[in-house]
Structure formats: structure tokens, C-alpha cells
Amino acid sequence: MGEKRFWELYYLSLKIFFKEGIGEKVVRIVGSPNTFRKLTRDDIICKTDPDVRIESRTLQEARKIREFNQYQALLGLLLQDPEADKRASIKHGLYLAGLSKDDIDMLLPPTSDELIAREQNILLSQDKPAKFLMNDNHLVHLREHKEARDTKAKTVHMKLHLDALMKIQENPQLAPQEAGMQQGEESGVPATASAPTPAPQPPTGSEIRGGI
Structure with missing residues (x-):
């Protein structure tokens, strides 16, 4: 078979x-x-049966190396953009390089907002309300909450973060650390670095492991 x-x-x-x-x-x-x-x-179980596609490991590895090289060329531009989520950009590069989620978390420990949002995902996935704070890093919370199961509680909670971003847009004084928040960084970390962070080197062959 x-x-x-x-x-x-x-x-x-x-x-x-x-x-x-x-x-x-x-x-x-x-x-x-x-x-x-x-x-x-x-x-x-879906209304339409999913397509089953089998691909050789050689083709998978070649595609991952190609994707990494393409992303490496763009990473420098992302790190220079003050509006870009720098932590997420670097993490994605490490993922394409073949590092596991545990390895990435060791190199770039989750911020307090990331940890809180991940804990809240447990409640949201169970369709239970999670605590919302106006001084949350709303962009980081929105990114992390995408991983939660789709429930009514998740929809309501993410709407609160979207509404908070709209209020900050109207009144920037509500978010004195907004610049740092947009990069998913802790307070006190500059929004831009003096020099671009070196991109991770592409893996070869069997060095590629599973994703996040």
C-alpha cells in the first residue's frame, strides 16, 4: 500500500x-x-476531504534551503524597518534555518507579553474569557492569539486588542512605549539597532529538522 x-x-x-x-x-x-x-x-472532519500530497525528503530540503536564501536577502531590510516586528523576523529566519521552537525560545526567550498570551491561549481555546489590559503589547498578543483554537472567546478577546490599537492610533499618548511594542521587544530595548543583526546561515542536507 x-x-x-x-x-x-x-x-x-x-x-x-x-x-x-x-x-x-x-x-x-x-x-x-x-x-x-x-x-x-x-x-x-471537513465538508470536503483534504488533498493528500507525498513529497520526497530531498525536494523538501531543497525547497527549505531556497526559502531560507530568499528570506536571508530580505532580512536586512526588515531589521532596518522601524515598523517591522524584529523579534518575529529573526525567529522566522531561525525557523527556516532548521531550528526547533524550543531552540528558538532558548536563543530568544519569550517576552512577558508572549508568555502571558500563550497562557491565555489555553483559556481562549476552551472558549473561556482571558484577562485584557490596556497596557498589553497588543501586536504581540494578536500574533500569539492566532495560535489559539477558533472560539467565540478568542474572537471577542482579539477584538479588544484591535480596538485598543485604534484608540492608540487616535491618541498616541495612551502608548508611551508604542515604538518598542511594535517590534515585540521589552521596554528599554531600542527600536532599531546600530548595525543589522547577522542572518543565520542556511542548513545543508540532514541538518534540517522539523519546524516550529
Whole structure:
């Protein structure tokens, strides 16, 4: 049996035997800290069956190296843009270089806003309200909350952050540290560096590992 056929049959078995209200699966989301998320039938079974595509490891590695080289050429411009999220830009470069999420978090420890937003994602994924503060780093929270499961609580919470950004746009005095916030940096860190941060070097062959 080919690998493509195997996954097609596996999905078919889920459609037949994974009953709503009875069946439940749990997945572990790799990261720091590791979290678990429950999946129901609605999370897995779609109205249209997904396409199954099998690609060789050689092609995957070649594509990742090409994507890294293209991103490396753009990274210097991103780091010079005062409106760019510098931490996210560097993290994405490290991801393309083949580092795992745990490795990236060790090199660039999460900020307090990132940690708080990730903890809030647990509540939002369970459709429970999470605490909102006007002095949150709203751009960072919006970025992190995208990882949460789609629920009504998540929609309401993200709307609060969007509304806060609109108020800051109208009255910049509400965000005295707005420049630092836009880069996802802690207060006290300059928005721009005196020299561009060197981009990570591209991996080769088997050095490429799984993504974030």
C-alpha cells in the first residue's frame, strides 16, 4: 500500500468511526511550555476531504534551503524597518534555518507579553474569557492569539486588542512605549539597532529538522 493511499484510508476511518460527542483525541503542541489540545470530530472532519500530497525528503530540503536564501536577502531590510516586528523576523529566519521552537525560545526567550498570551491561549481555546489590559503589547498578543483554537472567546478577546490599537492610533499618548511594542521587544530595548543583526546561515542536507 502506498503512503498516500494509507492516509486516505486513515481519514476515511475517522469519518466512519469518530463519532461526535463520543470520540476525542488529544494532541501535544511542541513548544515551551508543551501544551495539550483536545480535538473533536468537527476539528478533524471537513465538508470536503483534504488533498493528500507525498513529497520526497530531498525536494523538501531543497525547497527549505531556497526559502531560507530568499528570506536571508530580505532580512536586512526588515531589521532596518522601524515598523517591522524584529523579534518575529529573526525567529522566522531561525525557523527556516532548521531550528526547533524550543531552540528558538532558548536563543530568544519569550517576552512577558508572549508568555502571558500563550497562557491565555489555553483559556481562549476552551472558549473561556482571558484577562485584557490596556497596557498589553497588543501586536504581540494578536500574533500569539492566532495560535489559539477558533472560539467565540478568542474572537471577542482579539477584538479588544484591535480596538485598543485604534484608540492608540487616535491618541498616541495612551502608548508611551508604542515604538518598542511594535517590534515585540521589552521596554528599554531600542527600536532599531546600530548595525543589522547577522542572518543565520542556511542548513545543508540532514541538518534540517522539523519546524516550529
